[in-house]
Amino acid sequence: SQTIHQWPATLVQPVGSPLSLECTVEGTSNPNLYWYRQAAGRGLQLLFYSVGIGQISSEVPQNLSASRPQDRQFILSSKKLLLSDSGFYLCAWSATDYEQYFGPGTRLTVT
């Protein structure tokens, strides 16, 4: 069966520091991968998606970036965090255009 991992689970970082969140998927090949952000009490906002290694599409211009160095690895990065980057970051995968399955999430607090 397929599983999706995210780490770290929680992170507290000062403003201006870099960020690297990692997501890996097991049990499937060539998945579509997604990064979402969820602000407190809000819905999910799609940040990036990838249909293959090195292929990244950005949905929201901001100071975050994403990379997909391997088929089942998706990384969310920032060179300098802002206070507004705080939130719950979720990685998801899908085998097709349809069902997306989410990881456990990373709670990021920028101080």
Place this chain on the structure above:
Amino acid sequence: GESVGLHLPTLSVQEGDNSIINCAYSNSASDYFIWYKQESGKGPQFIIDIRSNMDKRQGQRVTVLLNKTVKHLSLQIAATQPGDSAVYFCAVYSGAGSYQLTFGKGTKLSVIP
């Protein structure tokens, strides 16, 4: 673009009663709909989906109804249990190849024992 609206941000039901959570969408070309359950501090969990060529689909204790005429979607939970307490989101695909699910803001379901 697609927008997904919320009918009620919170819903409280007595344990054992049925729950109905509603969602509205804007794009008549939307062809696939998903309901997710999110418990506090966790990622959303897939519950049930429905395609636009159907108007009803049933799972274990859950039923999704789709009314394309009024662009309305509902999730019915039978015999609601304390473990059903969570935030429920509907998500809508705007067409094949779009890759983008548009999420509603969610309904927080509280089950009263």
